[in-house]
Amino acid sequence: MDLALLRTFVTVxxxxxxxxxxxxxxxxxPAVTSQIRTLERQLGRPLFxxxxxxxxxxxxxxxxxxxxxxxxxxxxxxxxxGLDDDSSLRTLHLAxxxxxxxxxxxxxxxxxxxxxxxxxxxxASFGNAEETLEGLSAGHHDLAxxxxxxxxxxxxxxxxxxxxxxxxxxxxxAEQIGAGxxxxxxxxxxxxxxxxxxxxxxxxxxxxxxxxxxxxxxxPGTVVVPDLRAVLACAVAGAGLAVLPRYLCxxxxxxxxxxxxHEPAVPPLRTYFLVVRTGTLAMPHIARAHEWLQRAAADWx
Numbered sequence: 001m002d003l004a005l006l007r008t009f010v011t012v013x014x015x016x017x018x019x020x021x022x023x024x025x026x027x028x029x030p031a032v033t034s035q036i037r038t039l040e041r042q043l044g045r046p047l048f049x050x051x052x053x054x055x056x057x058x059x060x061x062x063x064x065x066x067x068x069x070x071x072x073x074x075x076x077x078x079x080x081x082g083l084d085d086d087s088s089l090r091t092l093h094l095a096x097x098x099x100x101x102x103x104x105x106x107x108x109x110x111x112x113x114x115x116x117x118x119x120x121x122x123x124a125s126f127g128n129a130e131e132t133l134e135g136l137s138a139g140h141h142d143l144a145x146x147x148x149x150x151x152x153x154x155x156x157x158x159x160x161x162x163x164x165x166x167x168x169x170x171x172x173x174a175e176q177i178g179a180g181x182x183x184x185x186x187x188x189x190x191x192x193x194x195x196x197x198x199x200x201x202x203x204x205x206x207x208x209x210x211x212x213x214x215x216x217x218x219x220p221g222t223v224v225v226p227d228l229r230a231v232l233a234c235a236v237a238g239a240g241l242a243v244l245p246r247y248l249c250x251x252x253x254x255x256x257x258x259x260x261x262h263e264p265a266v267p268p269l270r271t272y273f274l275v276v277r278t279g280t281l282a283m284p285h286i287a288r289a290h291e292w293l294q295r296a297a298a299d300w301x
Contacts, residue, residue: 003075006068008035009047013065014154014278015137017054024139024277069279076282090285091121095135096145098126099228099248100163100272105145108296109289120285136275142286144275145293156281157273158290161297163245165208165268168258169193170238177261190261194222194240196231204243211268232258245270247300272297 008025012032015021022029040047047061057065096105106124113119127135129148136144137154149157177189195205195217202221209217223239225231232249235242236257252258274290281287 002039003072005035005039005042007072008032009039009061010065010069010072010279012036012048012055013057013061013069014152015054016056016152016154020054020137020154073279073282076279089119089121090283091123092285092289093140093142094122094124094144094289095127095132095141096124097128097132097147099245101126101145103248104296104300105293108293112288112292120289133275136277139277142276142280142283143289145272146275147270147272149273150275153278155275156278157275158294160272160274160293161300162269162271163247165204165243165270166246166249166253166260167208167212167241167243167262168235168249168253169241169261170236171256171259172238173241174259174261190241191218193219193261195219196223196225196234196240196242197221198224198226198228198231200224205241207270208243208268212262212264243268 008021008027011025012018012021015024018029018032018036022032025032036047043060043064045060046058047064048055048057092109094101094105094109101124106122109122113122125135125141129146132141132144132146133148133150133155135141145160173193177193195202197203197205200221202217205217209215219240223231223234225234228244228248231242232244232252234240235244235249236252241261246253249258253260274293276286276290281290
């Protein structure tokens with residue numbers, strides 16, 4: 001059986017789409033369709049059911065993927081390990097949220113860059129979870145960090161770490177409403193404090209209110225900026241309250257630039273995931289970055 005046909009088949013199986021598989025393989029969609037039809041003729045069985053959006057594997061297709069994929073990944077690993085002997089650096093394309101990527105991931109991964117025979121060049125891009133996963137699925141990135149666990153067989157996610165969310169504001173707001181509110185419903189004074197957020201929908205504040213107070217925030221966003229570091233700067237300047245990951249505001253809390261307005265017994269958490277296209281951990285530079293970030297994350301929690 002032609003290994004090229006199996007490679008195309010496994011890519012389609014993981015991608016769930018001829019179009020997406022074609023982009024990942026660098027082939028035209030008709031070429032991918034032709035290869036799958038050839039393989040189906042050789043096997044005498046249909047491998048996929050064509051649908052309006054993508055394809056669904058048949059039971060035979062699932063069985064073949066289960067048997068073939070590990071061996072194809074092993075062949076890729078052998079080939080990529082051989083490439084590592086080349087003097088040129090491999091390039092790792094990383095994507096993730098701007099704040100976490102800049103503050104956590106990039107400082108850790110820069111230790112792996114350089115010409116030590118095992119290092120790699122690093123290219124990073126920022127985006128929200130949807131943008132990041134779409135770019136990873138399309139082959140634009142090698143490794144992604146996001147707060148959403150992807151569905152389907154194309155992408156494989158590994159829990160990286162949890163971040164604690166803290167409700168903070170400048171000291172003058174804490175003095176006005178009283179810091180350290182007890183668990184339960186938010187005090188009326190708290191509902192009157194302006195809100196600083198990353199989006200008009202108030203994603204972090206709404207999640208905090210739902211988790212801690214079992215309600216929705218009453219105040220709309222007064223300042224909306226698409227970067228949590230800017231949210232922190234505005235909160236320090238007295239623009240209003242904000243919900244921020246503790247790692248990002250820990251230094252400001254220690255200095256007294258902001259204070260915690262609430263100390264719930266169980267603080268809200270958000271999980272970050274490391275995501276790759278299934279099978280690409282056979283590539284040494286991706287596997288090394290993946291493992292390195294997991295080790296580094298042990299000190300982040």
